[in-house]
Amino acid sequence: xxxxxxxxxxxxxxxxxxxxxxxxxxxxxxxxxxxxxxxxxxxxxxxxxxxxxxxxxxxxxxxxxxxxxxxxxxxxxxxxxxxxxxxxxxxxxxxxxxxxxx
Amino acid sequence: xxxxxxxxxxxxxxxxxxxxxxxxxxxxxxxxxxxxxxxxxxxxxxxxxxxxxxxxxxxxxxxxxxxxxxxxxxxxxxxxxxxxxxxxxxxxxxxxxxxxxxxxxxxxxxxxxxxxxxxxxxxxxxxxxxxxxxxxxxxxxxxxxxxxxxxxxxxxxxxxxxxxxxxxxxxxxxxxxxxxxxxxxxxxxxxxxxxxxxxxxxxxxxxxxxxxxxxxxxxxxxxxxxxxxxxxxxxxxxxxxxxxxxxxxxxxxx
Numbered sequence: 001x002x003x004x005x006x007x008x009x010x011x012x013x014x015x016x017x018x019x020x021x022x023x024x025x026x027x028x029x030x031x032x033x034x035x036x037x038x039x040x041x042x043x044x045x046x047x048x049x050x051x052x053x054x055x056x057x058x059x060x061x062x063x064x065x066x067x068x069x070x071x072x073x074x075x076x077x078x079x080x081x082x083x084x085x086x087x088x089x090x091x092x093x094x095x096x097x098x099x100x101x102x
Numbered sequence: 103x104x105x106x107x108x109x110x111x112x113x114x115x116x117x118x119x120x121x122x123x124x125x126x127x128x129x130x131x132x133x134x135x136x137x138x139x140x141x142x143x144x145x146x147x148x149x150x151x152x153x154x155x156x157x158x159x160x161x162x163x164x165x166x167x168x169x170x171x172x173x174x175x176x177x178x179x180x181x182x183x184x185x186x187x188x189x190x191x192x193x194x195x196x197x198x199x200x201x202x203x204x205x206x207x208x209x210x211x212x213x214x215x216x217x218x219x220x221x222x223x224x225x226x227x228x229x230x231x232x233x234x235x236x237x238x239x240x241x242x243x244x245x246x247x248x249x250x251x252x253x254x255x256x257x258x259x260x261x262x263x264x265x266x267x268x269x270x271x272x273x274x275x276x277x278x279x280x281x282x283x284x285x286x287x288x289x290x291x292x293x294x295x296x297x298x299x300x301x302x303x304x305x306x307x308x309x310x311x312x313x314x315x316x317x318x319x320x321x322x323x324x325x326x327x328x329x330x331x332x333x334x335x336x337x338x339x340x341x342x343x344x345x346x347x348x349x350x351x352x353x354x355x356x
Contacts, residue, residue, distance in 0.1 A: 025132050026147075036150025041157040048161070067138075068131040 010034065012086035012093055014042050015079055018052060023072040043073060051079035103137055109148040116155035118162040125158065161302075173239055173294035176285070180246035187253035196256035196267075206252075209268065213275035221280045222287075226327075226339030232291040239294050240286050247278035287329075290320035291341055297327050304331075323352030 007015065010032075017031040029039050046052045052073045062069035075083065087093050110133065114126045129151050136144050170176040190196075217223070228236065251274035259267030288297055297318035304314035315330040326342040 024135070025128070026136055029147075036147045037153035038150070040150065040154035044154070044157055044161070067134055068127070070131045070135065071128045 007082055007086045009090060009093075010038065011042055011046060012083065012090055014039060014046065015051065015075060015083045015086065016093060018043075018073050019075050019080070019083060023074055024070050025073075028073075046079070047073070050076055051082050052076060103133075103144070106133055106137070106144045106148045109145070110151050113148070113151035113155045116152065117158050121158060121162070125155070129154075170285075171296045173289070177239075177242055177246065180243060180250065184246050184249040184253070187250050187257060191253040191256045191260075194257060194260040196253075196260035209271050210275060213272055213279060216272070216276050217279050220276060221283055223283065224338055226287060226341065228291045228341045229343055235294065236286070236291050239289075240282065243282045243285070244279070247282055248275070251275045251278045287339055288318070288327075290322070290324050290327075292324040293320065293322055295320065295322065297321075303328075321352060323349040 013032045013034070014028055017028040021027040021031050025036070025040060025043070028034075028043070029036055032039065034042075043052065043054075047054055053076050054071050054073050056071050057069050059069055107130070110126060110129050113129075114122050117125045129148070133144060133148065136147050170179055252271065255267055255270040255274045258270055259265075289295060290297055298321050299319045301317045302315075303317050304312055313328070313330065314332075315328060318327040318329065320326070323344055325344045328340045328342065330339065
């Protein structure tokens with residue numbers, strides 16, 4: 001029986017950051033402390049493995065704040081399942097998740 | 103901010119053309135945000151773009167615009183290139199500087215010593231039945247590539263910098279030998295046609311206990327090539343022969 005993809009610690013941290021934060025690339029970098037050269041390729045892999053999904057924000061929102069539209073990421077159902085499994089594998093990750101919850 | 107934008111534009115050149123505009127828009131948008139909230143980290147952020155661009159380039163499904171599918175077309179093309187390089191060398195009157203330390207055998211030896219550091223030398227696992235044909239094709243390719251590298255180095259040296267001809271020769275030999283081996287590994291061992299339909303199999307996070315790599319197919323139904331994502335002592339390129347019962351699924355032109 002397949003247990004689903006086993007994530008590395010880095011990938012699990014990124015999934016958690018996407019779930020807990022705004023889902024933008026820089027917010028993931030800030031939450032995980034990882035550099036852009038690590039975060040973005042990891043997010044590409046996660047999107048390829050269909051654990052996250054990306055979407056451009058609406059132009060009207062960006063125009064209202066006078067900035068270019070950003071691409072944000074969200075967990076898919078498979079991504080949420082993978083994150084739950086990772087939190088069982090990596091207890092420290094689960095503790096960080098408890099801290100992040102209000 | 104101008105420097106960071108130039109960095110991103112430089113990195114975007116590595117991104118496959120179909121994804122470049124979107125990639126640049128994503129990174130530029132993040133840069134705009136970083137520049138407003140954390141400007142001291144903007145340059146470091148942009149430098150990470152090169153790694154992301156390289157990842158996209160590496161994992162983009164390749165569409166070779168110039169495939170040289172069949173063995174005959176490949177050899178014909180190489181012969182034409184060799185003839186063109188030779189004629190150009192004649193026209194330019196290019197000559198190799200008389201330096202004994204750059205005699206052809208020594209240059210070849212140095213190139214062969216460098217070769218293992220730039221490519222895998224192992225041909226992989228293949229059936230014994232097609233060995234003579236495969237080695238003959240490889241020998242023919244190398245026989246045509248050597249004059250291409252030699253006369254090409256002469257031509258470039260005559261056009262740009264004659265004193266760099268010997269060094270260009272070493273680089274040229276390493277490049278052509280590497281191409282010959284890479285091309286050989288991408289061909290069906292039975293019909294020597296380029297394999298097609300690359301498909302990624304497995305998951306990169308399952309590298310230790312499961313197989314992760316690319317599967318290529320011979321369009322004439324001779325078999326499948328399994329290329330591991332990371333070559334190791336226990337995971338090499340492997341050919342899976344298909345028997346004749348599979349041929350009806352492919353374009354039967356044998």
